[in-house]
Amino acid sequence: MSSHDNDFFATAKADLNRRTLLRTLGIGAAGIAAAPLLSACTGGGSPSGGGSSSKSLTFGSNASDDVPKRAYQAVTDAFTKKTGNTVTTNVVPHNDFQNKINSYLQGSPDDSFTWFSGYRMRFYAGKGLVAPIDDVWDKIGGNFSDAMKKASTGDDGKMYFVPNYNYPWAFFYRKSLWAQKGYEVPKTFDALKTLAAKMKADGLIPIEFADKDGWPAMGTFDYINMRLNGYQFHLDLAAHKESWDQKKVSDVFDTWKALLPFQNPNALGMTWQDAAQSLGGQKSGMYLLGSFVTQQFTDKAVLDDIDMFPFPELAMEGTDAVEAPIDGVMLSKRGGDNQAAKDFLAYVGSPEGQNVYASVDPSNIQAAKGSDTSKFSPLNKKCAQMIADAKSISQFFDRDALPAMANNVMIPALQSFIKDGSVDVKNLESQAKALYAAQ
Structure with missing residues (x-):
């Protein structure tokens, strides 16, 4: 999903840490x-x-x-x-x-x-x-x-x-587990937090999460950003027509902090495939990812038990904006x-x-x-309807933004945020200025 591009090495600033340098060279976790x-x-x-x-x-x-x-x-x-x-x-x-x-x-x-x-x-x-x-x-x-x-x-x-x-990004879950526990689809962010707290009390990992590869966390960032600030702001921020050093961006991270205690604490050591297996095994309550998550469910009984719901509304636009990369x-x-x-x-x-x-x-x-949709499963139909009903479709941050910004800056920043809940928006802005000015 993400691209670490060699040609941006010359524009990287001295404050890039060793991990970012390795990413710039395309050497990261793959070795x-x-x-x-x-x-x-x-x-x-x-x-x-x-x-x-x-x-x-x-x-x-x-x-x-x-x-x-x-x-x-x-x-x-x-x-x-x-x-x-x-x-x-x-x-x-x-x-x-x-x-x-x-x-x-x-x-x-x-x-x-x-x-x-x-x-x-x-x-x-x-x-x-x-x-x-x-x-x-x-x-x-x-x-x-x-x-x-x-x-x-x-x-x-x-x-x-x-x-x-x-494919749309949404929260995926096991219907049978939810029926057993009496969980209901949350319509608002507050309801999502309440549901996550109940899942945690029930001994589940409320929100399955995996970010070893760096890009999956961008989906959570995009949705909170669009739900708070709107689709156009997402595009403008990705294009650096909006500054990273402003309250709107800080609000995204402050809002996300409320979810961190409910996300898988081992996220930085897990791939999305690992997290999918946890969801399939009913060890976790829900998982925000693209519908490609269902590729991991080879047991038809498990696949038929998967359902989804859109990222709940927050402030701006209800659920009108959908992350659905092409x-x-x-x-x-x-x-x-x-x-x-x-x-x-x-x-x-x-x-x-x-x-x-x-x-x-x-x-x-x-x-x-x-194309033939006659064989669509109920989940396929729901995914297609979500895309069809969307007033705005985003492409995912690392597709809407400058590759170097997405990979050399955002990946380490998001992984650091996941680790300790801190982010330096002034540093994000200074790096964005340098990278976009070089284009």
């Missing part, structure tokens, strides 16, 4: 041994990238977890069967892929690759590291809403991204010369291609109009 991984995920020496006559392509994928990995394999298999074009897929561990994306795109990247909409798509498009795909959109544009088209457009007005699916595929500059790669993107952007993906990974909501 130094992970550094060569993405260089192996290149198309150099493959037959693709050779122009419009090519019948093959390479596909760099961050879908390293079992379910999405199999889902993309199903898509590439179906594409090959339909077109005769062969796809060589290079799967890289999810976080490593994000950590190395900048050097990857400047090296010998695959023709096509998984990525995200929002600022992080526009950023690399603006740097000229990816290929425009207006000709692909000429074929598939009718499959997408105006909102999806906007999310796929670069700052220069050209198209760069094909949406595959999106995932999809792009072309590298090299892939822009490969017609087979363009054809692959067009297939991913078709209802047929998205139905193939969803047949293996039903945890997300297909982005293309005309």
Whole structure:
């Protein structure tokens, strides 16, 4: 979910601690041994990238977890069967892929690759590291809403991204546990705190939480920020049109402090997959994460027992703003010369291609109009309705903000806050000024 970008190293200030420095180099928790991984995920020496006559392509994928990995394999298999074009897929561990994306795109990247909409798509498009795909959109544009088209457009007005699916962030829980304990869905933040206190008294971890990888905590920050200050403030803060050193931002952290005693105290040592298992095992009461959390529930009885509710209202906008990031595929500059790669993107952007993906990974909501929703579970329908009803859809902080701000500044700041409840908004602002001014 997050990207630690090498090109921002020169702008890092002296007050970056050792952990932040390692993040900037892309070495963090994955360890130094992970550094060569993405260089192996290149198309150099493959037959693709050779122009419009090519019948093959390479596909760099961050879908390293079992379910999405199999889902993309199903898509590439179906594409090959339909077109005769062969796809060589290079799967890289999810976080490593994000950590190395900048050097990857400047090296010998695959023709096509998984990525995200929002600022992080526009950023690399603006740097000229990816290929425009207006000709692909000429074929598939009718499959997408105006909102999806906007999310796929670069700052220069050209198209760069094909949406595959999106997924809402919400509180997920086990229905049977809640029925047994008599818990009710909280409509307000105060009700959420009251419920969490009851869960703690019942011997549960009230709010499952995991932030070993750094990015998950951004979802909690985004929701409290939007619920307190509104969707537009979220966008403006992420773009540094608003200062970090102001009461509105301090209020977000002060509000969050009320939840810290109820979140998993071992969060900094846990991945989201670890936390999902705790939720599935009924050791915790609820978990704020994207609907991809359901990928971890392989027991159908457990999966059928999962329900969700939106982050409760606080001050500004009820629950009108929903965090629902869009995932999809792009072309590298090299892939822009490969017609087979363009054809692959067009297939991913078709209802047929998205139905193939969803047949293996039903945890997300297909982005293309005309996709088959007849097999949606009640939870899928609820997720889709939440997105459809939203007046505003955010892309997640590390997709709406400058990559260096999200990863070099926010990750260590949020992890420090989770550890001891303290945050220095003046320091956040000084680092934001330096990083955004360098762009």
